[in-house]
Amino acid sequence: MFHFLDLIGTMAFALSGALTAMSKKMDPFGVFIIAFVTAVGGGTLRDILIGRTPVGWMLDLNYVYVIAVGFVLAIIFRKKFDKLRTSLFLFDTIGLGVFTLIGLEKGIHIGLHPIICVALGTMTACFGGVIRDILCTEIPVIFRREIYATLCILGGIVFFILRDLNLENDVLYLTTSSIIISLRLMAVKFKWYLPTLEKK
Amino acid sequence: MFHFLDLIGTMAFALSGALTAMSKKMDPFGVFIIAFVTAVGGGTLRDILIGRTPVGWMLDLNYVYVIAVGFVLAIIFRKKFDKLRTSLFLFDTIGLGVFTLIGLEKGIHIGLHPIICVALGTMTACFGGVIRDILCTEIPVIFRREIYATLCILGGIVFFILRDLNLENDVLYLTTSSIIISLRLMAVKFKWYLPTLEKK
Amino acid sequence: MFHFLDLIGTMAFALSGALTAMSKKMDPFGVFIIAFVTAVGGGTLRDILIGRTPVGWMLDLNYVYVIAVGFVLAIIFRKKFDKLRTSLFLFDTIGLGVFTLIGLEKGIHIGLHPIICVALGTMTACFGGVIRDILCTEIPVIFRREIYATLCILGGIVFFILRDLNLENDVLYLTTSSIIISLRLMAVKFKWYLPTLEKK
Numbered sequence: 001m002f003h004f005l006d007l008i009g010t011m012a013f014a015l016s017g018a019l020t021a022m023s024k025k026m027d028p029f030g031v032f033i034i035a036f037v038t039a040v041g042g043g044t045l046r047d048i049l050i051g052r053t054p055v056g057w058m059l060d061l062n063y064v065y066v067i068a069v070g071f072v073l074a075i076i077f078r079k080k081f082d083k084l085r086t087s088l089f090l091f092d093t094i095g096l097g098v099f100t101l102i103g104l105e106k107g108i109h110i111g112l113h114p115i116i117c118v119a120l121g122t123m124t125a126c127f128g129g130v131i132r133d134i135l136c137t138e139i140p141v142i143f144r145r146e147i148y149a150t151l152c153i154l155g156g157i158v159f160f161i162l163r164d165l166n167l168e169n170d171v172l173y174l175t176t177s178s179i180i181i182s183l184r185l186m187a188v189k190f191k192w193y194l195p196t197l198e199k200k
Numbered sequence: 201m202f203h204f205l206d207l208i209g210t211m212a213f214a215l216s217g218a219l220t221a222m223s224k225k226m227d228p229f230g231v232f233i234i235a236f237v238t239a240v241g242g243g244t245l246r247d248i249l250i251g252r253t254p255v256g257w258m259l260d261l262n263y264v265y266v267i268a269v270g271f272v273l274a275i276i277f278r279k280k281f282d283k284l285r286t287s288l289f290l291f292d293t294i295g296l297g298v299f300t301l302i303g304l305e306k307g308i309h310i311g312l313h314p315i316i317c318v319a320l321g322t323m324t325a326c327f328g329g330v331i332r333d334i335l336c337t338e339i340p341v342i343f344r345r346e347i348y349a350t351l352c353i354l355g356g357i358v359f360f361i362l363r364d365l366n367l368e369n370d371v372l373y374l375t376t377s378s379i380i381i382s383l384r385l386m387a388v389k390f391k392w393y394l395p396t397l398e399k400k
Numbered sequence: 401m402f403h404f405l406d407l408i409g410t411m412a413f414a415l416s417g418a419l420t421a422m423s424k425k426m427d428p429f430g431v432f433i434i435a436f437v438t439a440v441g442g443g444t445l446r447d448i449l450i451g452r453t454p455v456g457w458m459l460d461l462n463y464v465y466v467i468a469v470g471f472v473l474a475i476i477f478r479k480k481f482d483k484l485r486t487s488l489f490l491f492d493t494i495g496l497g498v499f500t501l502i503g504l505e506k507g508i509h510i511g512l513h514p515i516i517c518v519a520l521g522t523m524t525a526c527f528g529g530v531i532r533d534i535l536c537t538e539i540p541v542i543f544r545r546e547i548y549a550t551l552c553i554l555g556g557i558v559f560f561i562l563r564d565l566n567l568e569n570d571v572l573y574l575t576t577s578s579i580i581i582s583l584r585l586m587a588v589k590f591k592w593y594l595p596t597l598e599k600k
Contacts, residue, residue, distance in 0.1 A: 230543025
């Protein structure tokens, strides 16, 4: 079930990457690469930083297949995505919750400090998008106003608080990801934004 | 012979990096760094992703020396490179073929799936240029129209088909790199381009 | 003492990152990330390239705390930093000297060639700023005119010359960092610049 949601999230991220790349007038190769790094870039960065190599997608081809499907779907339906915006946003939000959990878990698994685990969760969920934006030469969207990464950090903190209460893993995972997902939905619905910090 | 071609390719990539950096009005340090990452960036990314560290150029100084020579040549002859464009393009194309093979081999060596090996070959040949473009804040040129990475993928597929026929390694290497190199020459001569994918 | 100077440098780099991010109108999350990568990005890249994982700041939370303090200070005093410019520059210069030494040492420790060690020292001191600039979609400032990385290279060369004279480690460290720091102060005071290399 968890792995299934992981793949759903991966496809949503791949679609969002492909759509961004097409709006930059890239060729099919560029679109595929942007879809790929958006989907697995965060987890890849995490794996590199903790020394878990070869990185995840090299050992589990399901990621590659799912991204390939997402890429093809993005090309075929590229003129209809405005209508699918809501479902895509929903999948992307599922990805946000699931990817955060995966990152948290990898950190716990090798015995890192909770603060670092929260950082790994946030990185897994958000840094694919950062790399996507850099490859498109844009200042990463999550650095500007959007409440996105902040929710992963919040979810990570909640995770460790609940963990100290000795909740079962299933409950723990479900609660954490539900919190991230529902806050994200509310943030978009009610237009919550972070303030920008300016020097004057 | 193979290692010699590798160094030829490295120098060609270093020259192309140095020329790009000079057109961006960088200082000598910037020019050297861009030459360096263009030449070894793809292989470095590959080594990091598969966990082959310290990365290649840290253990074989020949790369550093060849890049230094390329850097000096680029500075001395910087006003004459328009005339040398054809030879430079030829070297660059040799690099494309040889680097693809090197990436394929590293992947096979640690037992990765053929799809991942093709990805590693393409990355080795093309991602030095991607990092160069990012450091110059340009959208990577290989993501836009140019038939370049696609040939590495094609070459990689041919490689595995021929490998299944139990060809000898020498024949295998020669055929694969010849295909990549000759298709690249034809792509430029006959102005083959990939279509861009646009959303409307 | 050495570790203390390391943390001083880390905070100075974090402040400089935070100020750059605020001038780009980022939100608090973006400002924190830019502060973070400016401070530890160079060392992180070095650790990844030599395979020292999990990377440094994951195992020593002092870096995280110091960066967090720097981040908060940058936000509180963001309208007053023009007056603090001189102290900030001084701290940054200390960071430059200390970070170069740390990079040199890590390379020596795993037996790499002096040329590679000098590269690691320069990377540790300068590439946090490069990643900061890339995330802000600017061509890295150290690639354009400013004498900065060149001093790390120079300091590294002096380090290995003095080391061959069998100086004690303390003297060696003090001399190398003093040279880097004082040359940097002079470079700024007397407006020394590198020439840019242009193609015509």
